[in-house]
Amino acid sequence: MKPKDILFEPQNDTGTHDSSIVAQNRSLLLQNRYSDATSLLNDNSFKKGFRASLFNLIQNKIRALEIYLLNEFAASPDELYSMTEPTEEQMADRKFWLQIYD
Numbered sequence: 360m361k362p363k364d365i366l367f368e369p370q371n372d373t374g375t376h377d378s379s380i381v382a383q384n385r386s387l388l389l390q391n392r393y394s395d396a397t398s399l400l401n402d403n404s405f406k407k408g409f410r411a412s413l414f415n416l417i418q419n420k421i422r423a424l425e426i427y428l429l430n431e432f433a434a435s436p437d438e439l440y441s442m443t444e445p446t447e448e449q450m451a452d453r454k455f456w457l458q459i460y461d
Contacts, residue, residue, distance in 0.1 A: 380405050426459060 380403050387396035397410065422442060429440040437454040439445055445456055 377405070377407065422459070429459075
């Protein structure tokens with residue numbers, strides 16, 4: 360993992376020119392039409408605001424940071440922390456794979 364894997368840049372500044380899209384999106388969300396609300400934002404190339412994808416991105420960054428910190432500061436030289444099964448190259452000098460569970 361590299362530091363660039365942890366960084367992200369949320370775009371949540373909405374302006375008055377975005378108000379109609381935001382209002383339509385909110386209306387769709389209140390009607391529980393989540394896929395239509397996402398399609399509306401995607402069709403209008405609306406990149407601002409918070410969506411489930413942003414929260415999923417944040418969650419994945421936290422997991423990647425957790426594994427990085429465990430491998431960097433907690434693991435002994437023969438241990439490797441990972442969410443998925445490591446490759447032979449990743450396990451080169453290690454004997455133990457410690458899988459993280461959600």
